[in-house]
Structures are given as structure tokens and as C-alpha cells.
Amino acid sequence: MNWDTFIWFALPAMILWACAGIxxxxxxxxxxxxxxxxxxxxxxxLFIIGxxxxxxxxxxxxxxxxxxxxxxxxxxxxxxxxRRWKYPWLLSxxxxxxxxxxxxxxxxxxxxxxxxxxxxxSIWFIPHVTSYILSYAMFGAATVGAFVQxxxxxxxxxxxxxxxxxxxxxxxxxxxxxxLGMLMGCVWAKEAWGHYWSWDPKETWAFVTSMAYLAYIHLxxxxxxxxxxxxxxxxxxxxxxxxxxxxxxxLPSAQGSIHVY
Amino acid sequence: xxxxxxxxxxxxxxxxWGYPESITITAGIxxxxxxxxxxxxxxxxxxLTSPVNLIVGALIVSLCLLTLTIRKSKFLKWFTSIPFxxxxxxxxxxxxxxxxxxxxxxxxPADRNFFALLGFYNMTxxxxxxxxxxxxxxxxxxxxxxxxxxxxxxxxxxxxNHIGLWLVLLAGGLGHADMERYIMHVREGEVEWRVYDDEGxxxxxxxAIQLNDFDMEEYPPKLTIIDRTTGEPQPLSAPDYYQIDTxxxxxxxxxxxxxxxxxxxxxxxxxxxxxxxxxxxGSTPAAHITMTNPSTGETLTGWVCGGNRAQLYKSLELSExxxxxxTVAEPKRFMSDIEVYTPDGTTKSAILEVNHPLxxxxxxxxxxxxxxxxGRLSSYSSMELVYDPWIVPVYIGFVMIAIGAIAxxxxxxxxxxxxxxxxxxxxx
Numbered sequence: 001m002n003w004d005t006f007i008w009f010a011l012p013a014m015i016l017w018a019c020a021g022i023x024x025x026x027x028x029x030x031x032x033x034x035x036x037x038x039x040x041x042x043x044x045x046l047f048i049i050g051x052x053x054x055x056x057x058x059x060x061x062x063x064x065x066x067x068x069x070x071x072x073x074x075x076x077x078x079x080x081x082x083r084r085w086k087y088p089w090l091l092s093x094x095x096x097x098x099x100x101x102x103x104x105x106x107x108x109x110x111x112x113x114x115x116x117x118x119x120x121x122s123i124w125f126i127p128h129v130t131s132y133i134l135s136y137a138m139f140g141a142a143t144v145g146a147f148v149q150x151x152x153x154x155x156x157x158x159x160x161x162x163x164x165x166x167x168x169x170x171x172x173x174x175x176x177x178x179x180l181g182m183l184m185g186c187v188w189a190k191e192a193w194g195h196y197w198s199w200d201p202k203e204t205w206a207f208v209t210s211m212a213y214l215a216y217i218h219l220x221x222x223x224x225x226x227x228x229x230x231x232x233x234x235x236x237x238x239x240x241x242x243x244x245x246x247x248x249x250x251l252p253s254a255q256g257s258i259h260v261y
Numbered sequence: 262x263x264x265x266x267x268x269x270x271x272x273x274x275x276x277x278w279g280y281p282e283s284i285t286i287t288a289g290i291x292x293x294x295x296x297x298x299x300x301x302x303x304x305x306x307x308x309l310t311s312p313v314n315l316i317v318g319a320l321i322v323s324l325c326l327l328t329l330t331i332r333k334s335k336f337l338k339w340f341t342s343i344p345f346x347x348x349x350x351x352x353x354x355x356x357x358x359x360x361x362x363x364x365x366x367x368x369x370p371a372d373r374n375f376f377a378l379l380g381f382y383n384m385t386x387x388x389x390x391x392x393x394x395x396x397x398x399x400x401x402x403x404x405x406x407x408x409x410x411x412x413x414x415x416x417x418x419x420x421x422n423h424i425g426l427w428l429v430l431l432a433g434g435l436g437h438a439d440m441e442r443y444i445m446h447v448r449e450g451e452v453e454w455r456v457y458d459d460e461g462x463x464x465x466x467x468x469a470i471q472l473n474d475f476d477m478e479e480y481p482p483k484l485t486i487i488d489r490t491t492g493e494p495q496p497l498s499a500p501d502y503y504q505i506d507t508x509x510x511x512x513x514x515x516x517x518x519x520x521x522x523x524x525x526x527x528x529x530x531x532x533x534x535x536x537x538x539x540x541x542x543g544s545t546p547a548a549h550i551t552m553t554n555p556s557t558g559e560t561l562t563g564w565v566c567g568g569n570r571a572q573l574y575k576s577l578e579l580s581e582x583x584x585x586x587x588t589v590a591e592p593k594r595f596m597s598d599i600e601v602y603t604p605d606g607t608t609k610s611a612i613l614e615v616n617h618p619l620x621x622x623x624x625x626x627x628x629x630x631x632x633x634x635x636g637r638l639s640s641y642s643s644m645e646l647v648y649d650p651w652i653v654p655v656y657i658g659f660v661m662i663a664i665g666a667i668a669x670x671x672x673x674x675x676x677x678x679x680x681x682x683x684x685x686x687x688x689x
Contacts, residue, residue, distance in 0.1 A: 180670075
């Protein structure tokens with residue numbers, strides 16, 4: 001399996017997810033939504049496994065490959081959190097965003113090299129990147145939740161406690177993964193480059209992003225007082241996160257970064 | 262907006278302080294920093310070299326412990342409060358955001374512009390950053406002391422995350438001045454103890470390294486069609502490359518169909534311009550290929566070889582203008598077989614490799630580089646020697662934060678909500 005056969009797995013997966021995202025709103029079709037979603041995820045997983053075997057290294061190097069995982073974890077986490085919190089929008093949204101990233105891979109494929117440079121050959125590589133992608137998926141979902149909550153506040157003048165519980169949990173879990181990803185990156189950097197933190201542009205931006213979520217967490221400890229400020233912080237933090245993830249490569253300040261691929 | 266409205270009941274600067282005062286004071290600290298930056302220029306971090314950093318560290322710890330005596334004061338409650346923490350976090354966010362947008366070259370490009378004056382090109386050495394960093398250490402440290410004074414095991418997540426972060430910030434920041442990094446170039450079969458620092462100054466270390474052998478493994482290279490006069494890969498807009506892969510022996514290059522008949526990873530040239538397998542330092546990858554032009558039916562067969570210092574390259578000419586060539590192979594692994602000696606007679610031998618450093622007497626030795634032009638034939642190996650005495654407290658901090666992060670993932674927010682909220686309400 002390679003990028004040429006990707007479409008034959010991606011297309012069925014996207015169609016199944018789209019169907020799941022629609023039927024989930026019908027009260028009677030909950031089981032059907034489960035089946036559609038799980039089948040879609042299975043097909044997608046099958047491709048990742050085959051692809052991994054084919055390229056003889058974990059597919060975690062190029063941007064295209066990280067998008068592959070982002071779609072995967074969005075679908076999986078979207079589904080799991082939907083089952084936990086029962087918000088149908090969560091399933092539809094994660095299915096939609098997962099599909100968007102699949103489409104980017106389909107229509108704008110990049111050069112996919114098979115060669116992994118020596119510095120990337122580390123046991124920390126997979127957990128480092130996977131941990132980040134998990135946190136990105138959590139924060140992506142939290143941002144949507146923030147807008148839902150803001151709309152609730154604007155309409156009724158009151159926030160929904162259930163949504164806030166959900167949001168806070170998502171941010172806590174996402175932040176936990178973000179911190180783990182950073183720490184694993186630090187330990188890896190110490191092994192490979194001699195220092196655990198060098199203020200490499202990607203590191204600087206990761207720090208900026210983590211500060212934004214840290215501010216959210218602390219603002220939320222003050223009860224109802226700063227609800228709206230905290231909520232607006234989530235989309236801002238997501239923008240910072242996207243710059244860390246994608247934007248850094250294009251910044252003039254990032255020339256010579258060890259994280260450019 | 263919301264912040265201002267809610268603080269209206271109380272007059273500005275009237276205790277208990279909230280966001281308006283916290284924002285003002287944080288901005289004030291940053292302002293003082295900028296004034297210092299403009300007047301006395303950037304903070305010289307190496308002033309903190311041992312034992313100064315030990316004294317500063319002890320001073321910070323004592324100051325934090327001393328806050329126990331004013332534990333009930335409204336000032337301390339504010340100094341360790343959430344509003345002030347959020348402001349410090351935001352200050353760090355803004356400063357590092359500027360840092361992320363400005364190339365950290367240390368000096369400004371050519372002309373001395375206003376941003377250079379403010380220290381933007383060397384953020385971590387600028388006074389605003391240093392002052393906010395020390396304020397954060399004090400605020401966080403005092404908070405930890407205050408919370409430890411009324412210890413509650415249920416707050417373990419709080420302790421792990423905050424103490425861990427404080428340790429990392431303290432040891433990472435203060436310890437930076439004591440860190441030493443040098444590059445050593447060792448020739449094969451020779452012993453070396455002279456190193457270069459980042460300014461190129463030579464220094465002798467109490468460590469000697471003998472390089473027994475340098476070796477390198479390479480990935481199979483790629484094939485591409487180039488213009489014989491300019492050397493540009495074709496087609497110019499988006500060059501085609503065929504990654505040599507014995508499992509996928511066909512490819513397309515600029516309209517031609519490529520078929521690989523044979524690939525030898527370590528080849529030497531025979532007298533008749535064919536290649537045979539011969540694993541030795543001077544060997545080079547070679548591929549026997551057939552190129553077919555589907556539009557004309559033209560077929561060409563021959564060997565292509567990348568070459569190195571020991572062997573000439575070989576290309577397959579398609580026309581007077583174009584030819585098939587092999588790219589320089591990318592390194593898969595490179596390793597140095599070394600022996601390390603210290604004055605007290607300790608000897609250690611190891612195969613040094615990227616991601617597999619060697620630790621000896623407080624020093625860590627890393628595989629750093631080699632003669633890129635010579636590749637596998639490099640006659641020397643470059644190693645980086647790092648001395649980082651503050652690494653232990655930093656790693657203790659890492660472990661604490663990691664456990665704290667796992668606690669966040671497993672518990673979410675729900676279970677620790679009550680204790681923190683009541684604690685907060687008591688303050689307000």
C-alpha cells in the first residue's frame with residue numbers, strides 16, 4: 001500500500017464517516033452510526049498498517065504522514081468522546097475535519113521520501129509525534145465546543161455547565177498530551193543534539209501554545225467570573241497551535257530550524 | 262471588558278488586588294526591563310556562572326521560604342494569586358511570541374533598528390524576559406511554599422506539576438550558564454584532546470578521544486535526468502526522481518520509462534565499465550537501468566553510478582542535452598568506534614552514533630558530523646562534548662511534570678475542581 005492506493009481506502013472511509021455524521025442526529029439510528037463510524041475507521045486503519053509495512057518505517061515524518069495520523073486520531077477520539085458525552089455534533093465535526101485532512105493528502109500530496117535521517121531514528125520519535133497529534137485533536141474539538149458555548153451565552157445569557165465540564169476535560173487531557181509530547185521531545189533532543197531545550201523556532205512556538213492553554217486552565221479556576229475571556233482564548237490558542245504545527249516552516253525566523261521537513 | 266466591569270466595585274490599588282493591578286504590575290516589570298535593555302544593554306547570562314548561580318538559587322529559595330512569615334498578608338495572597346499567574350503567563354506568551362516572529366540572531370540585521378534596541382533579536386538574554394522569568398520563579402515558588410504549608414495529599418497533581426515546572430525553570434535557567442559545549446574533530450587512528458567552542462577558540466580538555474574507525478551506512482540513492490550543461494534536474498518546474506527500490510524497480514523520469522535491472526549497493530567498477538559487488542570503504546552504489554522513451558520507442562541500457570573520491574561517477578546519456586545521473590546517497594547511520602581516556606585512568610570504549618551518546622565523568626559525547634564532501638570516505642569524525650551539571654534537577658522536574666500530565670489525562674478536571682475552587686473562594 002502506498003499513496004497511489006490511498007484513495008481506495010480514503011474514499012470509502014470518508015463516505016462512511018459522512019453517513020455516520022448524518023444519521024447520528026436521528027434518535028433511532030444511533031447503532032447504525034456506531035457501525036458506520038467503526039467500519040470507516042477500520043478501513044482507514046488498514047491502509048495505515050499496510051502503508052507502514054510498505055515503507056518500512058513509521059509513517060510519521062512528512063507533513064502528509066502526520067496528516068494521515070491527524071485524520072485517524074480525529075475520527076477515533078471524536079467517536080470515543082461522542083460515546084462518552086453523547087454530543088452528536090462532536091461526531092459530525094470530527095468526521096468532517098478528518099475528511100478535510102484526507103482531502104488535502106489526496107489533492108495536494110507532497111514528496112514522500114522513504115529515507116529517515118539518523119537523528120529521527122529514535123525510540124522517542126513515535127511517542128513524541130503521536131502525543132502531539134492526540135493533543136491537537138483534543139484542542140481542535142475544544143475550540144468547536146468553545147464556539148457552541150459562546151453562542152449559548154449570547155443567546156440565553158447563561159453558560160451550559162455540561163459543555164464547560166466537557167471543554168475543561170478536553171483541555172486538561174489535551175494539555176496533558178501536549179506536555180508529554182514536549183517532555184519526550186526534550187529527552188530525545190538531549191540524546192540527539194546535546195540539549196533538551198534550544199529555543200528552536202518550533203520549540204518557541206510550542207512554548208507559546210502551551211502558555212495559551214495554561215492561561216485558559218488558570219482562568220477557568222476562577223469559576224464563572226472570566227468565562228467569556230477563557231472561551232475566546234481557545235480559538236486564539238488553536239491559531240497559535242496551527243502556526244506551531246504548520247506555519248513555522250514558512251516563517252523567516254525559522255530558517256535553520258531542526259524541525260523543518 | 263468583562264474583567265474591567267467585574268472589578269468596578271473595588272477601587273484601583275485597593276486590596277485585594279485583581280486583574281487591573283496584576284496587569285499594571287506585570288506591564289511595569291516588562292517596562293523596567295525594556296528601559297534597562299535600552300540603557301545598559303542586554304543581560305549577560307554568563308555572569309551567572311557558578312558559584313553565582315548557586316547563590317542566586319539559594320536566594321530565591323530563601324525568599325520563597327521567607328514568604329511563610331507573611332503568609333496571611335494580602336500582598337502575598339495577590340503575589341501567588343491566579344490573576345497574577347495569568348498575567349505572568351501572558352507576559353511570557355507575548356515575549357516568546359515576539360521571539361517566535363523575530364530571527365534569534367543575537368544581533369540585528371545590518372542597521373540598528375528599534376526592535377534590536379528592545380532586545381527582540383536575543384529575547385532570552387533581554388532584560389524584560391529575565392525580569393519576568395525571575396518574577397515567575399518567585400511567584401510560583403511562594404505559591405508552592407504556601408500550598409505545602411497546608412499539605413493535602415489530594416492535591417498531588419498540583420504539587421507534581423507546579424514543583425516540577427519550578428525545578429525545570431530554576432535549574433534550566435540558572436544552570437544554562439554552567440553548560441559547556443565543544444566540538445572535537447578526531448582523525449582516524451589518532452588521539453585528540455583539543456576542542457573548539459562556538460566562537461572557534463581552541464581549548465584543551467581533560468578528556469582524550471581515540472578514533473579507531475569511522476563508518477557510514479547509506480540509503481539507496483535516487484535517479485534523475487539532468488541537463489548536461491546546467492546540471493538542473495528535469496523537468497525544471499517539478500523535477501522527477503526515482504527512489505532506487507529493488508521492490509519497485511520501475512519509474513518515470515521526465516517522460517521516459519525507467520526499468521532497473523540490477524542494483525549493487527556497494528559496487529566497484531570493472532575494467533570493462535561494468536560493476537561488481539565489493540563491500541569496502543571506496544565502494545559506491547551502482548544501478549543497471551533501461552530507459553525507454555514511449556513516444557519514439559527509443560531504448561537505452563547502461564550503468565549509472567554516483568561515484569565518490571575513489572571512483573568516477575557514471576551517467577547514462579539519453580541525448581546530447583540530457584543524461585541520467587545518480588544523486589548523492591543520504592546517510593542512514595554514521596558511527597565512530599572510539600576509546601575515551603580521562604586523566605585518572607578511566608577508559609571507556611563505544612560505538613558512537615547519532616541518538617546514542619556516551620557518558621563519562623559528567624561529560625556526554627555525541628556523534629556530531631564528518632567530512633560531508635567525502636561521505637563514507639571521511640578521514641575524520643566530529644564529536645560534540647557537553648558538560649551540563651544541572652541536568653539532574655531538570656530531569657527530576659521532567660519526571661514530576663510527566664506524572665502530573667498523566668494525572669491530568671486520566672482524571673480530567675472533574676475530581677480536583679472542588680478543592681481548588683474552595684481554596685480560591687477563601688482567598689476572595
